[in-house]
Structures are given as C-alpha cells and as structure tokens.
Amino acid sequence: MSEDELPGNSSQQAFLRGLTQPRLTRQNFLRGAAGTALAALTPQISRAATVTDWNAWWAAQKPSDQFVFANWPYYIDVQGNGSDHPSIDAFTKQTGIKVKYMEVIQNNAPFYAQIAPVLKSGQPTGYDMIVMTNHWELTELILQKWLVPLWKEKVPNFAKYASPSVVSPAYDPGNKYTMAWQSGFTGIAYNPKLTKREITSFEDLWDPAFAGHVGMFNDNTELGSAALLKLGIDPATSTPEDWHKAAATLRDQKDKGLVRQYYDQSYINALQNGDIWITQAWSGDIYQANSKGYKDLKFVVPKEGIMMWHDNMAIPVGAKNPLSALAWMNYYYTPEAAGIIEDYINYICPVPAAKDYILNVIKDPAVANSPLVFPSDTDLKKTHDFYAFKSYAEFQKWNSIFNPIIQA
Amino acid sequence: MSSVTTLPATKAYSPSRVGERLLSFFTWAMIAYNMLPIAVMVVFSFNTAPNGHVALKWLGFTLDSYKHAFAIQDLTGALGNSLEVAAGSALISVILGTPLALALARYKFWGKTLTDIVIFADIAAPAVVVGASLLALFLTLNLPRGLLTIFIAHVAFNVAFAVVVIRARVSGLDRALDRAAADLGATPWVAFWTVVFPLILPGIIGAWLLCFMLSIDDLIITTFVAGQTLTFPLWVYGATKIGTPPQVFVLSTFVFIGGVLLALANAALSRKRESA
Amino acid sequence: MRRLRGKLSPYLLSLPSWVYLLMFFLIPLGSMLGMALATGDPLDGYTMSDNFQEFVDAFTNYQDTFYRSFWYGTASTVATLLLAYPVAYWIAFHAGRYKSSFLFLIMLPFFVSFVIRVEAWQFILADEGFIFGPLKSIGLLPQNFHVLSTQWAVIGGLVYNSFAYYVLPLYVVLEKIDRRLVRAANDLYASPPTAFVKIVLPLSAPGVFAGFLLVFVTNVGDFVNADILGGPGTYMIGNVIQDAFFVNQDYPMAAALSSMLMLMLMIAILLYSKAFGTDAIQEYAA
Amino acid sequence: MNATSLPRHDVRLENVMKQFGPWVAVNNISLTINGGEFFSLLGPSGCGKSTTLSMIGGFETPNSGGIYLGGEDVSRLPPYKRDVNTVFQSYALFPHLDIFENVAFGLRRKGLPKAEIQNRTHEMLNLVDLTNFAKRKPGQLSGGQQQRVALARALVNRPKLLLLDEPLGALDLKLRKQMQFELKRIQNEIGITFLFVTHDQEEAMAMSDRLAVMSRGQIEQVGTPAEVYDHPATEFVASFLGASNLIPGEVTARDDDITSVKLEDGAMVKLPSTALKIYGKSVKIGVRPEKFQIITGTETPEPGWNEIEAISGVSVYLGVSHQYVMTSRSGRQLSVYEQNSGRDSPLAPGTTVRLAWNPAHTFAVAYDPTKADGE
Helix, strand or coil: CCCCCCCCCCCHHHHHHHHHHCCCHHHEEEEECCCCCCCHHHHCCCCHHHCCCCCHHHHHHCCEEEEEEECCCCCCCEEEECCCHHHHHHHHHHHHHEEEEEEECCCCCHHHHHHHHHCCCCCCCCCCCCEEEHHHHHHHHHHHECCCCHHHHHHHHHHHHCCHCCCCCCHHHCCCCCEEEEEEEEEECHHHHHCCCCCCCCCHEEEEEEECCCECCCCHHHHHHHHHHHHCCCCCCCCCCHHHHHHHHHHHHHHHCCCEEEEECCEEEEHHHHHEEEEEHHHHHHHHHHHCCCCCCEEEEECCCEEEEEEEEEEEECCCCCHHHCCCCHHHHHHHHHHHHHHHHHCEEECCHHHHHHHHHHHHHHHHHHCCCCHHHHHHEEEEECCCCCCCCHHHHHHHHHHHHCCC | CCHHHHHHHHHHCCHHHHHHHHHHHHHHHHHHHHHHHHHHHHHHCCCCCCCCCCCCCCCCCCHHHHHHHCCCHHHHHHHHHHHHHHHHHHHHHHHHHHHHHHHHHHHHCHHHHHHHHHHHHHCCCCCHHHHHHHHHHEEEECCCCCCCHHHHHHHHHHHHHHHHHHHHHHHHCCHHHHHHHHHHCCHHHHHHHHHHHHHHHHHHHHHHHEEEEEHHHHHHHHHHCCCCCCCCCHHHHCCCCCCCHHHHHHHHHHHHHHHHHHHHHHHHHHHHHCCC | CCHHHHHHHHHHHHHHHHHHHHHHHHHHHHHHHHCEEEEEECCCCCEEECHEEEEEEEEHHHHHHHHHHHHHHHHHHHHHHHHHHHHHHHHHHHHHHHHHHHHHHHHHHHHHHHHHHHHHHHHHHHHCCCCCHHHHHHCCCCCCCCCCCCCCHHHHHHHHHHHHHHHHHHHHHHHHHCCHHHHHHHHHHCCCCHHHHHHHHHHHHHHHHHHHHHHHHHHHHCHHHHHCCCCCCCCHHHHHHHHHHHHCHHHHHHHHHHHHHHHHHEEEEEEEEEEHHHHHHHHCCC | CHHHHHHCEEEEEEEEEEEECCEEEEEEEEEEEEECCEEECCCCCCCCCHHHCCCCCCCCCEEEEEECCCCCECCCCHHHCEEEECCCCCCCCCCCCCHHHHHHHHHHHCCCCCHHHHHHHHHHHHHHHHHHCCCCCCCHHCCHHHHHHHHHHHCCCCCEEEEECCCCCCCCCHHHHHHHHHHHHHHHHCCEEEEECCCHHHHHHHHHEEEEEECEEEEEECHHHHHHCCCCCCCCHHCCCCCCEEEEEEEECCCCCCEEEEEEECEEEEHHHHHHCCCCCCCEEEECCCHHHHECCCCCCCCCCCEEEEEEEEEEEEEEEEEEEEEEECCCCEEEEEEEECCCCCCCCCCCEEEEEEECCCCCCCCCCCCCCCC
16 A cells, blocks of 8 residues: 655654644745745645655544544435435444544545645545535546555455445546445436427437426536537547537537536426526436425436446545545445435436345345346446546536536 | 695606505515525424425425424534534624724724725635635645534634624714723723724624624625535535435524514614613 | 824824735735736646736626626616615604614615525415415416525625615615705795605615615625525626536636626726715715 | 802913914904903904814913913813803703703713712702703703803802803893893802803893904903993904994193094094004094984084084984984095984985084094994
C-alpha cells in the first residue's frame, strides 16, 4: 500500500511535514491581500496527501465511536416521516459507532468543486466517507491522491459478498480506493398519460410531439452519453469526432424547443408534477416514485442500450474516523444491511445475496425479482460504460463540446 | 383656512375619484399577488404528503407535518444555524455600522464621498460577485468554510444596510440636542448614551431587523461560503431538486408567523414610545 | 487636544466598518480581479500571469448570456416599476392613516425565505398545477402550454421578488411630496393627469432611479430564479459564474465573469451617483 | 428659591476672533457684560452674534482672544465644564425624556443627591408654572410651555451666565410679548446675568439693560437702548434700530455747544456738538421720523428748531399715527410719522410742507461722499 516510504519514526515524519507544509505566513497573507487569491490553489501549497506510508497511517489510527457520512439525498432507507434510518440504527447497535448522515451531494461536479479546494489546501473535508459516481471527478480524486487507500483486511465482507460487476472496475483496479454503494442504469422514464404512447428508443427524446416537455440531464457525461447511444456509438470507445456529432444532435434538440430543462436530480420532481413527460432518468428514482404513489411513471431500457454507472464509497484524506468508515463498509457488504437499504432505494445492488434476504426476510418479491435491481446477465450485456477520461485535457475537451449546450 | 378651498375642489373632480378607485383596486390586487406564494406555502403545509414530499395535488388536510415539524434533524439544524447567523451577524453589523452612520451623518471628512460609494457598492454589488470573491479570500486564508465564514460574509453585506438605516435616523436628529446635553454638563460620552443613543435606538432596532431578515434569507452568498454547513435556505434549495418535504413549509410558516408577530410587537412598542 | 479629538472622531468612528469592509469586501473584489488574470488548471494549479485573454474569452463565449442577463434585468425592472409605482402612489397619497399598515402588507413576503417564494411560484405555475391544470383539462389551454422553463417565468420571478424593493423607495419620495403642490398645479389649470406628469413624476424621479438601479443590479446578478423557474436558454450570467465555480472549477473564468459583471454595474452606479449624488441613493436604499 | 442670594458674575470678551476657513465670523471683539445685567447682542443674521454666543457657551473655540467668566478664563473649556447654560433657539428639549427629567438633566450630570434634584427641579417647575406638566413629554406641550421648560432646564443649574439664543423666535406675537415680560421678571427675581441674542430690535430694546449692535463680525455700538436709539454711532446702527432719515451735508461751523451743518439741499441745520463725535467735514445728519413736526401754510415752528422743505407723498394710516413718505428738495425720500391728534384728514399728496425738529433730536454719523450713497 505504501509508495515512497519515509525513514524514521512518526515524530520525524511530523518534523519533515512541518518543513514541507506551509503555514499561513505573513507574506502569504499579504500576497493574498495584494490581489491574488491563488495561494490556496497553487502547487506551492503542498497537499494533505503528504502521507506516503499508508500502512503506518492506518496503524496509527485509533478506533472511534462515530463517523460522518456524506451521501446523496434519498439514497438510504428511511422509516417514518423523517431522518430515521433503520440500517444506520442497526449499525450503531452492532458496533457502537454513531453515524452523522448528511445528504449533501446533489451532483458529482458541484460536490467535487466544494471539497477540492479544501483538500488542496490540506484541510480535512469534515467527511469520513463520501459517495461519488464513476465520472471524471472520481478519477480526479484518485489522481490527486485525495482518497485514502482502503485497508481491505478490515472489510472482509467485500471479498465475500461483492457482485462481480463491482469488483476491480476499470476506474479503480483492485478496488484500491473505492467500494460500490449502488450501481444503476441511466435510461428513459416517461408518463404514458402525457406522452400517450409507448417509449422504446432514445429517438423518442427528440420527438417534436413532446416539445417543451423533454427532460435531459445537466451532467454533461450523462447528457453526452445519451446522445452517443442515440447515434449508435458506444460511449466507452467514442472519439472527439463522435462527441461533436453528439453535441450537434443535442443542439438540434434544444434549438427545436424540445428540451424543458437540463436537470440534476430535480428531474424526478418535474416528472412527478407533470412538467416533463419524458426524460433521461435513473432507474432507482422511478422505482421509488412508483412505490410512492406515482404508479404511472415508467422506466425503459431503450433499444439502443443503456448506461450503467456505479456510485462508490470512498474515504477522503484528512478523514478523522477512517476505521469507523471501514466498519461501515464491512457492515454494508452483508446481505442484511444491503438488503434493508436496497429494498428502499431500488437501484442495482452490489450484494447479490441481498436478493434472498429481501425475498425471504423482508418479503418484498417485487424488489427481489426486479431485473433492474438484480439484473440478469443478459441485461448486463446491454449496458455501456462511460468514456474514461485519460487526462484533464480530455475532460476539458468533452466539457468544451457539451457545456455550451447546457449553458448558452 | 385651506379646508375651505380644497374640500369642494376634491369633490369636483369626479374622474379622479374613478382613478382613485382603480388605483385602490390595483393596490389590493398587487397585495394579493404579493401574498399568493405565501398562501400557497401555508395551504400546502396542511396537504397530506404520503411520500415525504409536498405534492402538487390536494391529497387531503392533515396536521401530520405539524406533528413532525422537527422530524428532519438536518433541516431543524439548518434553521438553527440560520437563526444563529442572522441574529449574530445583525448584531455585529449594527455595532460596526452605528459609528460609521454617526460619522457620515454628522461630520464632513476627507474620504466621505469614497465611503458613501463603498457603502453603496456594498449594497449594490451582485450577490454572486460578493460570494465568489469572499470564497476566493477564504481559500487564500486557508479559513475552513463553515458557520464562521457564513457569519463573516453576512456581516460584510449587512454592514452597509445597517449604516444606511441608522444614518437616516441620525440625520433626523437635531444637533442642538447634543449641544443642550453638553451645555447641561454631559460629557460627549454621557451625552451619547443619555440623549443620542436613546433617540436613534429605533433606527438601530430597525437596522437590526433588516439585517436579520436579509441574513436569514440569503442564499446566493451563503452558497459560496458555507462549505458543508447548511443554512435554512441552502437546505431548502437543495430540497427543491428532489421534492420539498412538508416540514420546509411548516417551519417557514412558523418563521413567517414569528416574524410577523415580532414586527407587530416592535411597531406597537415604538408607537407607544412615541405617544407616551 | 479636544480640537484634535474633534477632528479625528469621524475617522475613529468610521474605522471599524472601514477595516471590515476593506478586509471582507474590497480586498476580495480586488483578488477576484487578480484571479481573472491567472492561468492554469485545477490539477496542476494556477499561476499569475497578465492573461487578459480570459476577459476576451469570457466575453466572446458568454456574450449572449450577458445580453440575456441585461435583457432580463431591464425587462424585469421596468415591469416592476410599472407595477410598483401605482401602488406606492396610492399608499402615499390615498392610504391616509393606514399607510404603515399597507407598507407592512407589502413587506410581508420578506418573512418567508426567498427560495421558498421562488419555489412556491414553481408550484403555482406548474404545468399540471392548480391554475394551469384545470384550464388544460377543460381545454382552455393546449396540452402543450407551459410558462415554467420559459424566459417569462424567469422575468416574472424576478419581478415578484423585486416588487417590495421597488415600492419602498418610491413610497419614500412620493410621501415627501407636498400635497399642496398638486393643489397649486390644479389651481393653475393643470388637470390631474397633467399635474401628475408635470409635478409628481419629476419630483419622484430620484426614487424611480434609485429603485431602478438597486432592482436592476440585483436582478442582473441573480441565478436562483433562472435555476428554479427557467429552462434551457434562460441561463443568466449568475448561473454561469456559479457553474464556473462549482461545476467546471474554472476559477479564472469565474473571476473574469464576476469582474466584468461588477465593472459594468459599477459604471452604472457611478453614473447614477454623478447625476444624483451618493447621499440620495442611500436614502432611498434604506 | 432664594434667588437674590445668587452671586453675580461679569463676562469679559477680549479681542475674540473666530474664523471658519477664510470667513471671519467674529472679528476681534471686546466686550464687558456686568454681573446681573440683562444684556443683548443685536444684529442681522450672519453678523456673528450667534458665533459669539457659541464661543461663550463653549460650542466653538475662539481662534484667538479670551473669554472670562467672573474673572476666570473659560475660553478653552468644553461646554460641559462651564457654568454657563443656554436656552436654545429650537429649545432642544430631549424628546424621549419627560419634562421633569429634562429639567433634572443637568443636576443629574452634576451627581447631586436625589432629594436635592427633586427639590430644585420642582422649585424650578413651580417658578415657570409647569408643575402639572412634569410627567408629560415635550411633544405634548405648546410652544410657550416648551420655551418655559427650556428656561427652567437651564436655570435650575444656577449658572453664572444664562445664554438665550433667540428664544422667542418661534412664538407668535402675543405670546412673545408675554414671554418678554416673563423673562424680565425671572431675571429680576434671580439676578443671574442674561446674555440675550436676537435680531429683533424692538425685543432687544424692550428687555435689555444694555445692548450691543453687531454687524459683519464687529461690534458697532454698545449702550443702553435709549443711547443707542437716540444717538446711533454709525449709519448701520441708525438704520438697524428703527427707521431714520439720513441726509448728507457738510459741517460749516462748530463750537463747544452748537455745530452747524449745511445739508445737500442747501438748508442749514444746527445740532448739539456733543451729538457729533466725528471730526470730518462730511457727515450725515439723522432724524427719527417721529421727531418731525409737520408745518403747513403759515404756521411757524418752535423757535430754534431746524427746518427743511418737503413735498408730501403717499400716506399710511396706522391707528395711532399716519406715516408719510415725503420728498425733500434734493429729491431724497423722507419718512415722517405724525400722531393722530391734530389734523382731521391726512395731507393730500403733493402738498408742500416744512418739516421742523428740535436740534437736540438730531444725530450725526460719519459720511464718506466718495463712496456710493447707500440709501
């Protein structure tokens, strides 16, 4: 796990760190005052990732009785009218560790933008565990060494229960930094009452009959990938040329007044309210909506294929309670915990054994037998991966092609 | 004397009576328009919310959301943060703003025009710009974003409003009162606390209330400097993305009622003070 | 000694606020400008350079967004003026002893969070909401009709949120106008409309302009209305700045855009203070 | 209050000078006000009287010169350390305090015992006849009552000197007359030195023991009201205190008793040499309008009186008198008042008359014929 080991004991390390880590010097402050706010953003500020011997680091961690868990809204089981989460309660009962559960992640990019400057300035984010999709932001976190390499001996359940689809993924070989929380499909959802016909294809998002009532994602990775699929291109192997073609068809869609809005998670609200009739959608959201009274809404796997993504648990550097976070991961990778949570959130479960638990213990066959929660191998064959950016320049290229569609 | 000439004059213009009716109707219509969103908020706080979100359709009257008004801990906590920041930042703003208001209202000094411009720029600067520039500053200073930075930012935009409100009150104050106090043996310090301060106190209270309201309502600037700390508007803004829990409407209704009562009490008090 | 203290006192009194505003308003604005001149990317960090290209890019890339923001700002401010003026006029001239009660009614929405007010409009204007839903089901409106996600929803939201902010300065000037002046005008053969145009309107001009400036500046920089009520093609400069900070992490671009916005608005403010003085504007701002 | 027991203090100004930037507000004035005196500073607005008052009160510091109160130099003491109290023009009553607290304000600043504050305040409210208003706020009082509160608030501190800055300006005519007597009565009763500032010459004459007329930052004349009225030292004083007719002329002869002056229209007039304090050749002789006797037809004036010819113009009936505007032979406009005791009907315009007056009622001021005539 360790890369460049520093010789000597920990006090020497602290001394060396003291030499290399900047403090807020007067000069620094004056430079800020004199007109640049860049001190925190320049490489002169070395990073918290000056930890090089992660084994020693882990060994130095003391067990704690709490941890802070930053997650997306409605991404865990809920009981009653508010903030009661049975899975968390069970975890606390089992381990004595309290969880400060925060629903602070609306989307990958804004959340990354929120924590990146903090990490860059070497400060703790305040979170012990975060959940990030396998988009560029996760890659960037890994490249920046802003994630703590996991101490896998503490998570034996992962090896035991994890679905093959989340073991050693391309974006994190060997699960060095991440373990999947949920996977999911990005397909199409619609309200048959309003569309008045069945939807089968990405082409339908371009149907002029739905003008002003089509929802698209404002996450440009999702947006671009949908257009690529519509054009019959596999996003994972696409080229910048393909991107331009995809952008053109998206621009066409927008210019014709088809698009109601480029949504973040708020699309589900708009879909439920009838503001949009057809939209890019995440499978689990539609499942949840169905179970909460919006029975009309339908999720489809378009004939062109479907995007599969993975949301991953990770520990940001500077975390104060990493051992507790590991304990949670280990807890999550059990059929019981995964089952309780899965029965509520209905995305794709990374623990196949949870199916039996849901079927036999929770007795919810609708979820247990759903091909969208526990997809068959044939379904999995229809899925596509996102394009994996190899550099910031590549990511910028993608941005410069797709951002103007959303922003202009 | 004047009534003799004006009474028939006003009655003579019947077109202006019609105009007045129209205007009065228009005013009431605008007040209704002004209140519409609040009515929606209050009404829908009583709507049954089976899935934990406020639904567009009327699903039936319920008091459930009121029973569980504080069930969402994050939301309650965010409201607590908001109240704390609003009360505190308003207080600091008033403490900083009162001396400047005195200086601007009572002295001519070098840099006064510049001060005027800075104060106005602070009021008029777009919130995105203020928020973004403060974020840049806090990053430079390695200051962790949280309650403290929200607090600093809120004082930064509130100070100007405090100055303007208090200054108006100070300007209305007869300078002879100071002289009279000095003449009667009060040192400037004593004169301030016995005469000037009690007389500008309504202005100071008004400024505090304004700052409090601006602060508790601020979303844009807070977005930039909040870090992981949530304020009420931030939480609500986040919740709009996925559907608003009815508690948002319930707590807002509480805040609304509390604010109205506070304002009415203040008005009644100042009326009593003025007439007594 | 006493004279010295007398001379110093305005400076001593201004000092605390000045220090605060310097540290947390002026210097940050300055740094903003500095950051706009930097080059680099979030992976490798930024370095200072005299890169004015960022400003050129900011303008060329987001020219349309700037125009749009100024169009929304202007349209919403003019509309607010037209709605607020009669109300302020009626309260100042006809509300008699209920003046303060009416002002209180106008101020009431301030007791509810801005976001919730905007969100309530999302509720009210929803395609299948309690206004358009029934109209659609009885066929008065085409199924396809929607106000949300159009520029009119954004402008409408801006108008709603600035209404009270405009009534107040207008009320302040109108209330100060001596009613006898109107009588004098009537006496000198001016009909009520003429008296209004020749006497009341010119005398209320400072309030009209002060309110215009405040509302305009606030609205041009807004992003919440566009975000909640808008659709594709209603992006305002505020949204772009927010994205540049929080989505794309293009800090120099965010800084360049902010600086340009601030600069444009400062020019407007300075022109105003040249014309009307800085005292007046503060008076009506209160 | 045992007012007569209060010690009386004199006030002395020595070469006091006050400048605001380039503007000289008070130019090197010296003045002595006797202890127990009712003294007025009279002059038009902008003459420097208020600035002088401000310096005595301590609200302004002189650029040079000294102010002495009972022999003590107070010129650089702040107002709150001076035994001087002021009745302000606008009264400056504290709107948030009731009448009792307004009056007690100064005593509380001195830190007197509570009982004494109670006693002295009530005593003073009694003196100004406001005992029943102690619990009211200033806003609930009439102008005259407010004025009395202001007076009580200042006097209760038993100052060495009371400054009154046009305190009657805000009152209507009837109330003003009443308050003039009231002020006079109180001053008599307690005997404190009063310094009264006003631009109203009638008010100043009615109330003052002595007065000083100021113009352009300087004192033009100091004296009793009668001295200043009957023998104004300058043209400014002559015209500021009541109406006067000023006619240029040249001194032709002068001895210890009588001086002869040849007026511009050729008439010769005499006046007592004591009235002529100037020794130049060119003078303006002055006669108050009420001193003229109008002589028509063949009537003759009293022996030894001065006499000039004039043509009557328009007249105004004022009840007790008729006021005429007449034109002298040299074309000068003259103002003439005649008691309504003799003539049945006013003189028709255009009537040629002679105006006669007692030489003792003649005064003279300096005249520089090279300067444009001000009249």
